[in-house]
Amino acid sequence: MVSLTINGKSVRAREGAYLLETIRSAGFDVPALCNHEALEPWGGCRLCLVDVTRAEWNGWKKMVVSCMFPVEDGLIVETHTQRVEETRRVVLDLLLARCPDAPLIQKMAAEHGIERTSYERNPEPTDCILCGLCTRVCDHIGVSAISSVNRGSGREIAPPFNEAPPDCIGCLACAEVCPTNCIPYKTSDYKRSIWGKEFEMLRCKVCGKAHITVMQAGYYAGKNGVPGSYFETCDACKRKVMAEQFAKLSSGARG
Ligand code: SF4
Ligand code: SF4
């Protein structure tokens, strides 16, 4: 364990933990848009900047990206200094220029005193803040069906050649992780569509609900060697069956 100080509060943290998770566990709020606990940090949005110093630095401070900065023994952290807040305002002002209609960005900007961007408004507004979470989660599951394309204000996330991506398995992880909910998809008991590709759904043999795409089940079975029969039942029904078996075993033991 390491000991550090965050906004004057003494905190102990697991060695190797990143500063952002430690700051949040200590009860302080730092804005962050490109971070997810299931993914390696990337440091793209720069909103999670904080000031750090040490007693022996004689008052000198440096700004670090807290989602990528490992905790250190004796570190002194300040999350809301004037220069940190000013930098966050610039970041949010730029994001508001790119995504003027994105409710999350409007809200975060307003919380930092920005009602209207001071930069030139994107002529083609988008809700995509280019946080990279969607591409990273897709890489993480081993598919890599989408990527960042184009330059400047036209940069966006898209499948290769803007066509239905052959590798996409329709898992929806990209849409679920997107902080601005800007990846459109449709899903029903029979079909799902995302990135211009349509998928057949696999329905739970117990409750009949669609729970996974056929292609997704095939991918996991091939990748992890999970038997295809595992996907015949949804997670909720698996849990229910286990609970019933457990109840039977317990009543048998009591009887
Ligand atoms: S839905 Fe397709 S693009 Fe999105 S994470 Fe899953 S495989 Fe990747
Ligand atoms: S589509 Fe969503 S998750 Fe992907 S980069 Fe844009 S804002 Fe981030």
Ligand code: FES
């Ligand atoms: S959350 Fe740290 S840089 Fe985006």
